[in-house]
Amino acid sequence: xxxxxxxxTAETPWYDLFSRGARDWLRHNQKVRETxxxxxxxxxxxxxxxxxxxxxxxxxxxxxxxxxxxxxxDGSARSGAGQGKGDPGQVLRPAPGRDERRAGxxxxxxGEVRFVLELxxxxxVEWLWQELKLPNLKPRRSATLDEPDYVREGWDKRGARARxxxxxxxxxxxxxxxxxxxxxxxxxxxxxxxxxxxRATPAINAAVIFALDVSGSMQEAQRRLAKTxxxxxxxxxxxxxxxxxxxxxxxxxxxWEFPEEQFFQVTGDGxxxxxxxxxxxxxxxxxxxxxxxxxxxxxxASDGENAPDDRALAAQSIAALAAELNFVxxxxxxxxxxxxxxxxxxxxxxxxxxxxxxxxxxxxxSLEDVWNAIRAFFREQGAAAA
Amino acid sequence: xxxxxxxxxxxxxxxAHRLGLDYHPVDFELVPATLMTEIAVYGLPVRMAHWxxxxxxxxxxxxxxxxxxxxxxxxxxxxxxxxxxxxxxxLAENTLVAAHVLGHADFAKNNTLFARFHEMAGGNIIxxxxxxxxxxxxxxxxxxxxxxEAVLDAAxxxxxxxDVDQPLHREPYPARAPRPKAEPKDxxxxxxxxxxxxxxxxxxxxPQQRPPLPPHPERDLLWFIAQYGPELEQWERDVFLSVRAExxxxxxxxxxxxxxxGWASYWHARLLREADFLPQDLYLSSIKSHSDVVRPFAAGxxxxxxxNPYHLGFTLWEHIVEQHGLARAREVCRDEDDFGFVRNYxxxxxxxxxxxxxxxxRPDGEVRLARRDLDAVREAILAPKFNYGAPRIAVAELQTxxxxxxxxxxxxxxxxxxxxxASKVLEYVHRVWRRPVRxxxxxxxQEPLELTA
Numbered sequence: 001x002x003x004x005x006x007x008x009t010a011e012t013p014w015y016d017l018f019s020r021g022a023r024d025w026l027r028h029n030q031k032v033r034e035t036x037x038x039x040x041x042x043x044x045x046x047x048x049x050x051x052x053x054x055x056x057x058x059x060x061x062x063x064x065x066x067x068x069x070x071x072x073x074d075g076s077a078r079s080g081a082g083q084g085k086g087d088p089g090q091v092l093r094p095a096p097g098r099d100e101r102r103a104g105x106x107x108x109x110x111g112e113v114r115f116v117l118e119l120x121x122x123x124x125v126e127w128l129w130q131e132l133k134l135p136n137l138k139p140r141r142s143a144t145l146d147e148p149d150y151v152r153e154g155w156d157k158r159g160a161r162a163r164x165x166x167x168x169x170x171x172x173x174x175x176x177x178x179x180x181x182x183x184x185x186x187x188x189x190x191x192x193x194x195x196x197x198x199r200a201t202p203a204i205n206a207a208v209i210f211a212l213d214v215s216g217s218m219q220e221a222q223r224r225l226a227k228t229x230x231x232x233x234x235x236x237x238x239x240x241x242x243x244x245x246x247x248x249x250x251x252x253x254x255x256w257e258f259p260e261e262q263f264f265q266v267t268g269d270g271x272x273x274x275x276x277x278x279x280x281x282x283x284x285x286x287x288x289x290x291x292x293x294x295x296x297x298x299x300x301a302s303d304g305e306n307a308p309d310d311r312a313l314a315a316q317s318i319a320a321l322a323a324e325l326n327f328v329x330x331x332x333x334x335x336x337x338x339x340x341x342x343x344x345x346x347x348x349x350x351x352x353x354x355x356x357x358x359x360x361x362x363x364x365x366s367l368e369d370v371w372n373a374i375r376a377f378f379r380e381q382g383a384a385a386a
Numbered sequence: 387x388x389x390x391x392x393x394x395x396x397x398x399x400x401x402a403h404r405l406g407l408d409y410h411p412v413d414f415e416l417v418p419a420t421l422m423t424e425i426a427v428y429g430l431p432v433r434m435a436h437w438x439x440x441x442x443x444x445x446x447x448x449x450x451x452x453x454x455x456x457x458x459x460x461x462x463x464x465x466x467x468x469x470x471x472x473x474x475x476x477l478a479e480n481t482l483v484a485a486h487v488l489g490h491a492d493f494a495k496n497n498t499l500f501a502r503f504h505e506m507a508g509g510n511i512i513x514x515x516x517x518x519x520x521x522x523x524x525x526x527x528x529x530x531x532x533x534x535e536a537v538l539d540a541a542x543x544x545x546x547x548x549d550v551d552q553p554l555h556r557e558p559y560p561a562r563a564p565r566p567k568a569e570p571k572d573x574x575x576x577x578x579x580x581x582x583x584x585x586x587x588x589x590x591x592x593p594q595q596r597p598p599l600p601p602h603p604e605r606d607l608l609w610f611i612a613q614y615g616p617e618l619e620q621w622e623r624d625v626f627l628s629v630r631a632e633x634x635x636x637x638x639x640x641x642x643x644x645x646x647x648g649w650a651s652y653w654h655a656r657l658l659r660e661a662d663f664l665p666q667d668l669y670l671s672s673i674k675s676h677s678d679v680v681r682p683f684a685a686g687x688x689x690x691x692x693x694n695p696y697h698l699g700f701t702l703w704e705h706i707v708e709q710h711g712l713a714r715a716r717e718v719c720r721d722e723d724d725f726g727f728v729r730n731y732x733x734x735x736x737x738x739x740x741x742x743x744x745x746x747x748r749p750d751g752e753v754r755l756a757r758r759d760l761d762a763v764r765e766a767i768l769a770p771k772f773n774y775g776a777p778r779i780a781v782a783e784l785q786t787x788x789x790x791x792x793x794x795x796x797x798x799x800x801x802x803x804x805x806x807x808a809s810k811v812l813e814y815v816h817r818v819w820r821r822p823v824r825x826x827x828x829x830x831x832q833e834p835l836e837l838t839a
Contacts, residue, residue: 021427021428083683086688095750
């Protein structure tokens with residue numbers, strides 16, 4: 001009946017060459033990345049960001065992309081044919097309870113699979129810089145910032161064992177063996193050592209001091225805005241400098257240094273004396289971050305209110321800082337209620353700006369302002385450094 | 387294992403021929419589970435690259451890892467048929483699967499719907515799909531991934547929107563409408579057309595220069611866009627027609643699923659029963675697998691919100707063979723698709739015996755058993771199969787400015803479209819059509835709703 005017999009084979013593993021499913025899955029992920037990229041600012045503003053420098057990724061939960069088809073509306077009210085015992089009207093599946101529904105994550109349909117996209121902070125910042133069209137910062141050009149360092153330069157036949165260049169050595173041996181008859185495998189003449197030379201290199205260290213007003217008038221939402229701003233300011237600087245050291249200061253009438261994890265949780269009561277934080281900053285510059293060796297930055301977030309009797313002290317202190325630092329940024333997270341009034345801090349910074357010191361100030365009322373502030377700061381800093 | 391399986395398959399085929407099965411030769415191939423997964427996802431072993439398959443792939447992997455889905459066999463009708471068996475299955479399972487495949491092969495050669503598509507496409511879908519995939523790969527090289535993807539976004543979104551009654555290679559509409567033939571006048575026709583004393587009707591107006599495009603609502607969307615898209619490039623038309631060809635190939639499988647799986651199950655059960663060459667223990671484990679496949683719902687469950695096509699088809703075929711004989715069953719196999727099969731052969735006794743019912747879900751997620759009425763049950767089984775499982779959407783008009791107007795037959799479907807998804811599809815289409823695309827449907831309160839892109 002059949003013209004030729006059926007065959008059975010078990011070889012030809014052409015399908016093992018590559019996985020088509022994996023190929024298309026990777027392409028899907030690439031598309032997700034692009035989508036995420038275009039919506040990055042809002043996405044990042046929403047979630048809690050991980051700011052630890054050693055943990056250089058952000059986890060963004062995303063849904064699968066859906067390839068849309070024409071479908072009838074209201075697919076949730078299902079009906080269909082089934083099989084089994086029971087009488088009309090009998091409940092086959094109870095409505096999911098409130099707990100179950102909550103467990104199913106907000107807005108998730110039954111069986112929906114989500115996955116978590118791991119984004120590198122560097123990658124995000126790269127996208128942002130493209131998106132916001134921000135300039136690359138230049139380290140301060142100054143002879144005092146140059147520090148001598150050993151750099152590799154050239155090879156020699158003598159040197160420390162630790163700097164033996166094996167690749168070069170083998171090359172030499174190969175060349176020699178090609179010319180000799182009955183050659184030795186290696187001789188002392190083949191050895192090549194890397195050499196070091198002392199040269200002045202521009203300092204590429206940076207120190208960033210974040211100061212936050214945690215007095216009673218700063219609300220949770222305001223601290224959050226400040227945090228988002230600080231995060232991106234820091235990422236922007238990390239893009240530029242090989243090594244960025246951070247210090248976190250919080251102040252009420254007094255100021256303290258905090259580790260980063262605690263910094264944004266700190267709340268305080270009572271009055272505000274910005275000068276306390278500025279004094280610590282001055283102290284830090286003198287002891288830890290010598291401005292001749294560090295590109296130093298200060299970012300200060302506050303609701304703008306400061307004790308009237310602290311005004312003179314704060315003004316003096318911040319003016320001294322601004323003269324030493326690469327840049328001083330001030331963000332006012334006052335909320336809309338204060339928007340019409342010019343606060344003491346805002347006045348202070350306006351005065352510094354008039355004196356042509358490298359400072360910038362911005363008002364943060366919403367997450368959108370964070371992006372404007374970031375953009376403004378990096379433009380100004382770029383201009384200030386040029 | 388391979389030699390043993392090969393020997394069993396040979397013996398099974400001899401037995402099948404003796405029992406009157408008639409099929410194109412079948413090439414069996416033992417493949418790893420990974421390929422089986424891909425075939426389940428793509429529908430074919432080699433198919434065009436598109437990101438949407440990647441999503442399905444992950445869903446499939448998740449389902450498999452949760453143990454919800456296990457693939458035993460895939461079979462591609464053609465000449466020769468291609469059957470893929472999983473190399474991780476036991477010999478007993480694969481023997482059962484091979485017998486099952488022979489049932490499919492017989493069905494595919496003898497069923498009229500299958501035969502028609504086989505004749506149009508030639509019996510080598512796998513090579514055809516691989517050629518499509520290769521052409522699309524070349525297009526990606528030449529025009530870039532983004533552009534090709536945009537075309538595939540649109541074409542694959544409209545995958546089910548083909549006219550299955552049209553040939554694979556379909557001619558464009560005639561350039562002008564055929565002139566109505568002058569009827570020969572006779573006394574009867576005169577009397578029939580007008581009453582006495584009525585004035586003679588005006589002669590029909592001269593036919594329009596250009597008939598409207600399309601001359602009738604056109605539901606072959608893939609073909610229409612490929613044929614009449616004002617700004618499509620040749621390779622883009624080619625992509626649409628490739629997707630259409632594959633879609634047409636899948637249609638008989640879709641439209642005969644209950645019959646086909648039932649027929650294959652009937653034959654694997656019968657072949658194994660009559661295969662005296664199988665060792666006793668192998669027969670037993672095969673039959674165990676058989677009962678796992680054709681059971682109505684998972685062990686431990688009281689009911690299922692779905693009808694297992696294997697179980698339904700198997701039960702119907704056993705009944706038909708018992709009541710009317712094998713010759714009659716083969717006629718049914720030749721003439722019907724699932725619509726005719728379920729409506730003509732699922733009777734009250736069988737529905738009761740199988741405990742079939744219809745159910746309705748409420749928006750809060752509660753599901754109740756609705757009816758046990760035979761007509762309702764039949765229609766509920768068939769409802770997801772109408773119009774290739776897709777909403778009824780047709781091209782209403784190609785306007786002179788190039789606007790593509792689509793109409794949704796919301797009266798026929800009973801409700802409007804999911805507007806968000808429909809807009810997305812229109813966007814896909816618009817990127818390829820490059821002129822405005824409009825779709826008319828109804829909203830939640832049956833109010834007219836026009837979507838545009």
